[in-house]
Each structure stands twice: as C-alpha cells, then as structure tokens.
Amino acid sequence: MSFAKRLGGFVFATVVTFAIGLVVALSGAPVSTRSEAYMSLFMVLILLALRELGKRIAFREPGITPIRILSIFIAIFLTARYLIWRVQFTIGGHGDLSTVAGVLLLGAEMYSAGFALLGYFVNVNPRWRKGVSLPPDQPLPAVDVVVPSYNEGADILEVTLLGALNMRYPQDRLRVHLLDDGGTDDRCKRPDIGEQSRARRRALQALCERLGVSYHTRVHNDHAKAGNINAAIRDLTGELMVILDADHVPTVDFLEKTVGFFVKDPKCFLVQTPHSFINPDPIERNLATFDDSPAETELFHNTIQAGLDGWNASFFCGSAAVMRRSALLEVGGIQGDTITEDAETAMILHAKGYRSVFLNESLSVGLQPETVMSFIAQRVRWAQGALQLLRFKNPLALRGLRWTQRMAYLASFSYWFFPFSRVITILAPSLFLLFGVMVYNATTEQYAIYGIPYFLSTMVFADLVFGEIRWPMMSDVYEMVQTPLALPALAATLLRPRKLTFRVTPKGESLERDFVARVAWIQYAFLIVLVSSLAGGVWRWLYHPHERPQLVFTMMWEFVNMLIVAAAVGVTLERKQQRKDFRIVPDEPIPAVMIAADGRRMAARIKDLSVGGAFIEISDPVLAARGFAIDERVTVAVVSDRAGQHVTFIPARVTRDIWGKVGVAFVFGGSSEKADVVHLIYGRSEDLRARLGRRRRRVSLAQAYAYMGRKAVAGLLANVRFVMRLGWDGAAYAPYRIAGTRRRVSRL
Numbered sequence: 002m003s004f005a006k007r008l009g010g011f012v013f014a015t016v017v018t019f020a021i022g023l024v025v026a027l028s029g030a031p032v033s034t035r036s037e038a039y040m041s042l043f044m045v046l047i048l049l050a051l052r053e054l055g056k057r058i059a060f061r062e063p064g065i066t067p068i069r070i071l072s073i074f075i076a077i078f079l080t081a082r083y084l085i086w087r088v089q090f091t092i093g094g095h096g097d098l099s100t101v102a103g104v105l106l107l108g109a110e111m112y113s114a115g116f117a118l119l120g121y122f123v124n125v126n127p128r129w130r131k132g133v134s135l136p137p138d139q140p141l142p143a144v145d146v147v148v149p150s151y152n153e154g155a156d157i158l159e160v161t162l163l164g165a166l167n168m169r170y171p172q173d174r175l176r177v178h179l180l181d182d183g184g185t186d187d188r189c190k191r192p193d194i195g196e197q198s199r200a201r202r203r204a205l206q207a208l209c210e211r212l213g214v215s216y217h218t219r220v221h222n223d224h225a226k227a228g229n230i231n232a233a234i235r236d237l238t239g240e241l242m243v244i245l246d247a248d249h250v251p252t253v254d255f256l257e258k259t260v261g262f263f264v265k266d267p268k269c270f271l272v273q274t275p276h277s278f279i280n281p282d283p284i285e286r287n288l289a290t291f292d293d294s295p296a297e298t299e300l301f302h303n304t305i306q307a308g309l310d311g312w313n314a315s316f317f318c319g320s321a322a323v324m325r326r327s328a329l330l331e332v333g334g335i336q337g338d339t340i341t342e343d344a345e346t347a348m349i350l351h352a353k354g355y356r357s358v359f360l361n362e363s364l365s366v367g368l369q370p371e372t373v374m375s376f377i378a379q380r381v382r383w384a385q386g387a388l389q390l391l392r393f394k395n396p397l398a399l400r401g402l403r404w405t406q407r408m409a410y411l412a413s414f415s416y417w418f419f420p421f422s423r424v425i426t427i428l429a430p431s432l433f434l435l436f437g438v439m440v441y442n443a444t445t446e447q448y449a450i451y452g453i454p455y456f457l458s459t460m461v462f463a464d465l466v467f468g469e470i471r472w473p474m475m476s477d478v479y480e481m482v483q484t485p486l487a488l489p490a491l492a493a494t495l496l497r498p499r500k501l502t503f504r505v506t507p508k509g510e511s512l513e514r515d516f517v518a519r520v521a522w523i524q525y526a527f528l529i530v531l532v533s534s535l536a537g538g539v540w541r542w543l544y545h546p547h548e549r550p551q552l553v554f555t556m557m558w559e560f561v562n563m564l565i566v567a568a569a570v571g572v573t574l575e576r577k578q579q580r581k582d583f584r585i586v587p588d589e590p591i592p593a594v595m596i597a598a599d600g601r602r603m604a605a606r607i608k609d610l611s612v613g614g615a616f617i618e619i620s621d622p623v624l625a626a627r628g629f630a631i632d633e634r635v636t637v638a639v640v641s642d643r644a645g646q647h648v649t650f651i652p653a654r655v656t657r658d659i660w661g662k663v664g665v666a667f668v669f670g671g672s673s674e675k676a677d678v679v680h681l682i683y684g685r686s687e688d689l690r691a692r693l694g695r696r697r698r699r700v701s702l703a704q705a706y707a708y709m710g711r712k713a714v715a716g717l718l719a720n721v722r723f724v725m726r727l728g729w730d731g732a733a734y735a736p737y738r739i740a741g742t743r744r745r746v747s748r749l
Contacts, residue, residue, distance in 0.1 A: 034450065037082075041454040044075050048461040055465050062129060065465070072465055073121045076458040080114050083455035090447075095439040102440040106429045109422035117459055119412035124304065124466050126311035130360050133261030141174050142263060144256060145239035145326070149180045149229045153247040155204050157368075160612055162214050163672070163679045164250035165243075167643055169257055176239065178215045181205050182229045186220045212672055224337035226319070227346075231334035239326060246320035248368040249276075250679065252686040253643070255364045259323045262358045270328035270355035271347060274321045275302035277363040277689060280583045283373045284482060287572045288712045295696050297479055298369075299470040305413075306359040314409035315359035316347035320367065328355055338393060341386025345394060348410055352401030363689050368583075373482065373518045373573055381487050384417035385494045391415075392498045419480050420488040427481075427527060427566070430559040433551065434534040434541065444550035452554070460702060469697045472705040474565065478713075481569040485523035514577050517724060521573035528570055528717075531563040564706075564713045571716015574723055582611035585682055588691050593617065595663070596636040596650075597629065605663075607639065610682055612675070614656065614666040625661025632656075635665060643680040651678065 051068050058064040087107060093100040135141060146165045150158055158179065165177045184202030189195050202218065209216040219232040230244065241263055245251060259272040276298060281291035302318070309315040317324070319342075328350055329335065336345040347357060370376040396402055396410035432438040443452075460473060538556040541548050590606035595617060597603070604620040615637065619625035629635065637651045651674050653665035669675045683689075700708065 038450045041079075041450050044079055045454050045457055048072060048075055048458055052461050052465060060465065060469070069465060070125060072458075072462050073125055076462045077118065077121060079455045079458040080117060083451050084111065084114055086447075086451045091442045094442055099439045099442075102429065102432050102438050103442070105425055106440050109425040109429075112418060112422045113426075116412070116415055119408060119415065121462070122408055123308040123312070123412050125308075127304070127307040128310040128359070129307055130310070130358060132258030132360060132362060133265055135257055135261050136264055139264070141171060142240035142260065143174045143238060144170060144176070144241045144243060144260065144323075145237040146175070146177045146243040146245065147180055147230060147233060147237075148178065148245050148247055149182065149226050150205075150247040151182045151226075151229075153183075155208055157248050158205065159208060159212070159675070160679055160683075161245060161247055161250050162208070162212055163676045164252075164683050165245060166212065166214070167253050167676060167680050167684055168251055168255050169253050170260075174239075175256075176215060176237075177213075178217055178233060178237070179205060179209050180229050180233050181216065181218045182222055182225075184218045185222050186218075187222060225340075225342075227335040227337035227342035231337075234326065234329060234334050237326060241323055242326045242329070243323050244320055245365065246367060249320045249365045250367070250683040251321070251365045252689060253680065253684045254686055256323075258362060258364060258686075259360060262360070263323070263325060266356060268354070268356050269358055270325045270350045271315075271317055271357040272323045273306065273315055273318055273357065273359050274362060274364045275299070275306070276318060276321055277302070277366055277693060278369045279366045279585065280369055280371070282369040283371060283376050283575065284479060284572050286371075286578075287373070287574055287576065288478075288568060288716050290712060292696075294472060294475070294708070295470040295698075296693065297471075297475065299693070299697075300467055300476075303361060303470055304467040307361050309409050309413070310357070310359035312405040312409045313356055313403075314351065314406045314413075315357050316351075316410075316413070317343040317357075319343040321365040325355075328353075339386045339389035340382055341390065344386070344410075344413070345390055348390070348394065348396060348399065348402070351406055352399050354401065362686065363693060364686055366683050366689060371578060372575060373520065377483050377486050377520070380483050381490045384420075384483075384487055384491055387414040387417040388491060388494045389498050417491070420484040420491060423480050423484045424488060427562050428530070430555050430562065431530055431534040433555055434538040434559060437541075437545075437548075439551070441551070441555070445553040446550070448554045464699070464702075468699045472700060472708070473702055474561075474568075474706060474709040477565045478568045478572070478709065481524075481565050482572050485520055485527075515723065516575050517720065518573045518575060521570060521720070524566060524570045524573060527566045528563070531559060531566055534559050535563065564710055567717040568709060568713035570720050571713060574716070574720040582613035584609045584611040584616075585688075585692065587688065590618070591639060591681065594638040595619065596638060598634050601627075605637075607637075610678070612667075612678055612682065614653065614664065617663045617665060619661035619663065622661060628661075629655040629658045629663060631658075634668075637665065637667075639677075639681070641677040641680055643677055643684065649674060649677040 051072050055065055055068050087110065092103045092107060146168075148158065148161055148165065162177060162179065168175070181202065184198050184205060188198035189202065191198070206216050208214075217233045217236070219229070222228070224231070234242070241260060243251075243256070255274075259274065262269050262272045278296070278298065282297065284297070285291040285294075306315045329346070332346070332349050332353065335342050336349055339345050351357065370379055390396075391414050396407045396414070399407075402410070429440045432440050463471065463473070535556060538552055538559065542552055542556075586609045587607070590608050591610070593605045593607050595603045595605045601624070603624045605617045606620060607615050607617050609616045617637065633655045635653050635655060637653050638648055639651070641647060641649045652668045652670055654668055655663060656666050657664040667674075667678065
C-alpha cells in the first residue's frame with residue numbers, strides 16, 4: 002500500500018474520530034424538554050429523508066457513502082443523548098431492588114449501545130472489491146488446496162474434492178490434498194474406534210487414489226483443525242494455500258478471482274470470500290423462512306466483512322479462503338491457542354504488518370448444521386473462542402495492530418456477549434409487570450422524546466447499510482435461540498477460559514422423525530413468564546392507573562419479546578429429514594436428453610438437480626405418455642463446460658414417473674460423470690449469485706415485524722400441537738452436551 006493511501010486512511014480515521022467526539026459533546030448540551038422533543042423529531046425526519054434518498058439511488062455506491070456517513074453521525078448523536086438521559090434521570094428512586102434491577106438493565110443497554118457504536122465505526126468505510134485477473138505474462142504461483150476432515154463421510158468429501166479439481170487453473174500449478182484427522186495413528190490404535198478409523202483411512206486413501214488427490218494423516222490429533230493443517234503445511238510446496246472445509250465446494254473461477262491479489266501485493270496474506278450455503282439452517286427450515294427472506298449468514302459474510310476490510314481487518318473464517326504459506330510459516334502455522342483458530346491467525350498476521358483482502362463474491366457453497374443443537378454448538382464454539390481471544394490475545398493490547406484494527410477486532414469479538422444482555426432485556430419488563438419493580442423510571446412521553454428516536458436511528462441505519470440482507474427481528478430470533486445454552490457456556494468460559502476443546506460441527510445429518518429439541522423447555526419457560534407478564538400488565542392497567550405512563554411502552558416492549566421467544570419455541574420443532582443430497586433449482590431449466598433402455602431419445606428439461614439425482618420433465622407429451630417403469634435404467638445426456646464444452650452421459654434409474662415428470666437417481670460409472678454433475682450444481686458462480694439474489698429484498702419495518710409475527714405464531718402453534726399430541730416425553734429427543742455446560746441437552 003502506498004504512503005499516500007496510508008496517509009489518506011489515517012486522515013480519514015482522524016477526521017471521523019474528531020467528528021464523533023464533537024457529536025457526543027453536543028449531545029450532552031442542556032436544553033429544555035420541548036427543545037429536546039423538536040430536536041428528536043427533526044433528527045428522525047432527517048434520517049427518514051436520508052433513507053428515501055438512498056432508495057432513489059438504489060442504495061448503491063458512491064452515492065450512498067455520504068448518506069451512510071451522515072446517518073451514522075445522527076445515530077451517534079441520538080445514542081449519546083439517550084444514554085446521558087438514561088444515566089441521569091431513569092435509575093433508582095423506588096428502593097434498592099429497583100436500583101439494582103435498573104443498573105443491570107442499564108448495563109445491558111450500555112453494552113448494546115457500545116456495540117452499535119463499534120458497528121458504526123466498522124461500517125463507515127466499507128471496501129467493495131472486484132476480483133483481480135490473473136496476469137497473462139508471468140508465471141502463476143503454485144497452489145495447494147487443503148481439505149481438512151475429521152468425521153465427514155466419503156460422499157461429502159468426494160463432492161468437495163471434485164469441486165476443487167474442477168477449478169480452472171494450470172494443472173501443473175495445482176495440487177489437492179485431503180487432510181484426514183479421522184484416520185490418525187492414535188485413533189486407529191484405540192480399541193473402541195480403531196476398526197472404524199482404519200476402515201475410514203482405507204476408504205479415503207482409495208478415494209484419493211481414484212481422484213488423483215494426495216492423502217495425509219498424522220500420528221496424533223493435537224490442536225484439532227489447526228494441528229491438522231499444520232501437520233501438512235511443511236510438506237506442501239505451493240506458494241499459496243486454499244483452505245476448504247470438508248463440505249465447502251468451490252466454483253470453477255475461485256482461483257481466477259483470488260490469486261491475482263497475491264501477485265499484485267506481496268504483503269497480502271489472506272483473501273477471504275463469503276460463506277454461502279446450499280441448505281437451510283435449522284431456524285430457516287423450522288420457521289420456513291429459507292425461500293422468502295435473506296440468508297442470516299449474509300450480514301457478516303457480506304456487509305460486516307466489507308466494513309472490516311476498509312480498516313484492513315477482515316479476517317480468516319476457516320474456509321473458502323486463500324492464504325500465503327510463507328506468512329503462515331512465519332508465525333508457526335495456523336494458531337491454536339484458542340478454539341477460533343481462524344480469527345486468531347488473522348489477527349496475529351495483521352499485527353505482523355500483513356494485509357488481508359475480503360472479496361465480496363460468493364465462490365463456494367457449503368452445508369449448514371441441520372439440527373438446532375448442532376447449530377447452537379457451532380455458534381457457542383465461535384462465542385467461546387471470541388472470549389478466549391479477548392482474554393489471552395486482546396486486540397486492545399496486542400502489539401503491532403493499528404488502533405483502527407483494534408477497534409475492528411473488538412467489534413467482532415464483543416458481539417458474543419449478547420446472551421447476557423438478551424436475558425436481561427427479556428426479563429426486565431417482567432419485574433415491573435409482575436412485581437411492580439421500577440426498572441426503567443420514565444414516562445411514555447419521556448421515552449418518546451429520548452428512547453424512540455434512539456431505537457429508530459439504529460433501525461434506519463441498519464436498513465440503509467444492510468436492509469436488503471437482514472430484516473428487523475431476524476437477529477433477535479437467532480440470538481434468542483442460542484441464549485439459553487450459550488449463556489452458561491460463556492459464563493463457564495469466563496471462569497475457565499483454558500478448559501475448552503475444539504468440537505467439529507456435524508454436517509449432513511439425517512433426522513429419522515419429527516421431535517422437539519429438549520432445549521425447548523427453557524424457551525417455553527421464558528414464554529410462560531412473558532405471557533404472564535402481559536396478563537399482569539393488563540391487571541395493572543385496570544387496578545393501578547397511576548402506572549399507565551410506564552405501562553404503555555413496557556407492554557409494547559414485552560409484546561415484542563413474546564414474539565421473539567414464540568419464534569424461538571417454534572424453531573425447536575425439528576422436522577423429519579432423510580434427504581441425503583440437497584437440490585438446487587436452476588433459474589432456467591437445464592436442457593437435456595433422456596435416453597431410454599430401448600434407445601428412445603426424448604428432449605427434456607432438468608427442473609432440479611442434486612449430486613444424487615434429478616427431477617426431469619419430458620418436453621414432448623406424446624413421448625412422455627409412454628412412461629417409464631420404476632427402476633428402469635436410462636441415460637441422461639447434458640452439455641457440460643467442465644474442461645471444455647462436451648456432452649456427458651450420466652447413467653440413472655427411474656424412481657418415479659408421473660405423466661412425463663420423471664425422478665431419477667444417478668448411477669455413476671466413473672468419477673468424470675460425477676465431476677460433471679458437481680460442476681452443474683456448484684461450478685458457476687453466476688448461478689450461485691442468482692440464487693442468493695432471489696432471497697435479497699428490502700421490506701418496511703411494518704412488513705418485517707408482520708412477517709416475523711406470522712412465522713412466530715405459526716411455529717409456536719405447530720410446536721404446541723405436536724407436544725400436546727405426543728406428550729413431552731414422546732416429543733422430546735435425547736440429550737447432547739454443549740461444551741461449557743454441565744447438562745446434556747440433545748444428542749447429535
């Protein structure tokens with residue numbers, strides 16, 4: 002990076018910091034209550050006008066930049082003004098219990114406001130990059146693709162390895178490696194799992210030999226994924242290393258769009274791309290939000306990472322990334338002092354003066370956890386690792402980081418304290434509605450002047466920056482689902498930060514029957530408290546009319562809490578799922594030819610497709626009327642542009658036929674045919690962008706709340722009906738232990 006660019010970044014950060022300080026100072030200036038009301042109205046109207054202006058330019062750069070910066074300053078002003086008022090006028094005055102409860106609530110709000118301020122800082126200067134083309138006139142760096150694995154099946158691994166082999170890059174400069182931690186010498190010698198581990202090792206060695214992939218294992222399983230990669234890294238020869246999780250399949254242009262950054266900048270140690278997924282997470286699946294709302298993961302893997310990249314603080318996310326091997330070797334490989342080895346490694350290399358790149362193009366497709374418990378286990382591991390980093394490698398004290406990077410990393414790690422504030426904000430209104438404990442000493446009028454503008458400012462800013470990919474209440478539901486088990490796990494981490502082990506997140510699970518995850522009883526307990534609180538609020542309205550000024554906004558607050566918890570209850574009803582392979586629906590049906598066993602050829606269109614099979618529609622109704630027998634052998638001919646355009650012939654058997662709408666299961670005769678199918682499903686980044694784009698859209702605040710309200714009510718009613726039909730013992734599933742908790746809560 003040139004001196005001019007570094008100086009420009011320093012000047013920009015300094016100006017922003019000075020402006021923020023000025024805004025905060027002005028927010029504390031004493032004015033009359035009427036003036037405060039007029040000021041609030043004026044600021045909110047400006048924010049709404051900025052939002053409308055953003056609509057007119059379709060929220061696109063560069064026009065959105067001044068709108069975003071101005072909205073940030075207004076939001077900071079309203080936030081500081083609200084917090085000053087909260088501290089000065091709304092705590093205490095109604096006894097010791099009221100003071101203690103009020104201080105706890107204020108602490109939760111201070112955390113939320115502080116995190117929001119860090120979020121404004123992260124998002125004030127996002128960097129939207131485009132891929133750097135490979136240089137045509139110089140040798141390309143050699144690339145090693147490593148796929149670490151622990152307990153994933155050979156079917157999942159084969160798809161990922163085929164996707165890696167399909168990538169467009171000079172074949173003499175590309176090597177693919179499977180790093181098998183499920184077949185280590187230690188595991189093969191254990192009497193309880195030795196036979197299984199040896200069989201796994203033999204099966205994966207045979208798979209690698211068939212595909213032309215290098216197989217690696219090691220003696221011990223030290224340091225989990227980080228140790229697995231480090232055991233192989235010195236045996237590699239490539240200048241660059243692509244790291245793919247066992248279920249992350251790259252598109253064919255993955256290397257074409259990422260390697261150029263390393264050629265252009267010798268100090269670049271990382272190019273991270275977004276994580277995109279082919280299957281719904283358990284919240285999307287159980288609330289039926291997968292097809293008609295944005296993906297939850299896009300907020301971080303789209304907007305936040307771009308904001309971090311503006312401060313040279315975008316970090317490694319464990320997969321779908323390219324890294325410079327020499328930089329890794331300089332710091333001893335992938336770091337393993339915490340259980341979030343990816344962020345830890347990036348932060349150490351940033352402190353060494355290296356630079357990272359976030360390329361906001363989805364260039365791989367992975368699998369998300371299928372069950373609520375595996376989803377929570379994954380998120381809890383991330384949260385525990387963030388707390389470990391704050392404890393052992395705090396970015397505020399780590400030498401070598403610039404202050405902007407310190408703030409960016411602090412923003413990323415501090416998010417994971419949300420379970421503590423979530424519990425407080427869920428239960429605080431109940432103290433007043435059930436027991437009359439004044440936790441928030443303010444009238445409806447005062448809250449309208451100070452509180453509503455503050456919360457509206459956060460919502461308008463969120464809509465400006467990422468309204469297309471995150472709707473109001475969605476984050477609240479995801480956080481509430483995690484909170485009951487994340488809270489004790491994080492508390493244990495704070496007390497014993499070193500006593501944690503890396504646990505692999507299960508992927509590709511099958512659910513044999515419908516059931517309710519046992520964590521549901523905690524969500525039901527929250528729901529009962531909230532419903533009782535609302536009933537208590539109605540009683541207070543009738544019999545304590547002097548409390549009505551506080552009851553109005555408290556009951557509205559509690560009603561929103563109830564919708565959030567109702568949705569969390571609905572999530573815990575797990576649906577039966579035995580599908581082995583996830584299907585994609587192409588934007589346009591894929592032309593194909595069906596060849597019957599008797600030689601008949603029929604023009605057809607593939608309507609959906611998976612690695613295991615396809616749903617095909619015969620174009621000619623006359624030919625379709627002749628039909629196929631179940632289990633009849635057919636061949637599906639389709640054009641593939643993998644390794645040059647050609648026609649691939651895929652053997653299959655018929656699984657169903659309803660008037661020319663034919664389901665087939667593929668019966669592969671070789672790896673080449675399967676590689677063509679993997680290419681059709683995963684290979685084109687344009688298709689992936691189109692699938693993600695179909696889910697992105699903006700809605701109004703009213704539409705977002707109505708949407709989540711409908712999903713929450715539908716999910717809750719389905720859960721209640723299921724439990725009433727089977728009883729709790731019949732509906733609930735077996736226990737599984739979340740790291741950091743004493744109780745076993747569900748079995749994966």
